[in-house]
Amino acid sequence: MAPWVERILTILVAVLATSGFWEYLRTRREKKDAKTRMILGLGHDKIVYLCMKYIERGWISQDEHEDLNKYIYEPYKAMGGNGTAKRLMEEVNKLPIHKITYMQQAKNSKNGVV
Numbered sequence: 001m002a003p004w005v006e007r008i009l010t011i012l013v014a015v016l017a018t019s020g021f022w023e024y025l026r027t028r029r030e031k032k033d034a035k036t037r038m039i040l041g042l043g044h045d046k047i048v049y050l051c052m053k054y055i056e057r058g059w060i061s062q063d064e065h066e067d068l069n070k071y072i073y074e075p076y077k078a079m080g081g082n083g084t085a086k087r088l089m090e091e092v093n094k095l096p097i098h099k100i101t102y103m104q105q106a107k108n109s110k111n112g113v114v
Contacts, residue, residue: 036079043076044085051088054095061100068092 050068054060060068073081073089 040076040079040081043072043079044081046072047076047081047085048088051085051092054092055088059096059098060092061098063100065092065097 047068050064050072054064054068069089073085076085
């Protein structure tokens with residue numbers, strides 16, 4: 001075996017044998033898990049809020065539907081989100097879709113039309 005390979009192996013084994021290295025990995029994994037749970041929680045809250053708003057209103061605009069699916073629900077689902085959001089999305093998907101733009105929507109909400 002070449003001397004440089006032996007040195008690399010020695011360094012690698014020394015690093016893997018230290019408890020500090022494993023503690024670093026454990027701490028990093030826990031932080032990531034906490035961040036993942038926080039993001040899932042925020043996504044769940046937003047999905048539930050928006051779905052209930054649209055269900056109560058009785059319709060959803062095409063833009064709202066696309067944004068809800070593309071930017072919130074699909075990433076939430078890919079991260080392992082639960083069935084509550086899925087059930088609400090199924091109800092939202094049954095709503096009539098209005099072809100209304102954000103500008104029309106802003107004008108309507110300004111005039112008190114929901």
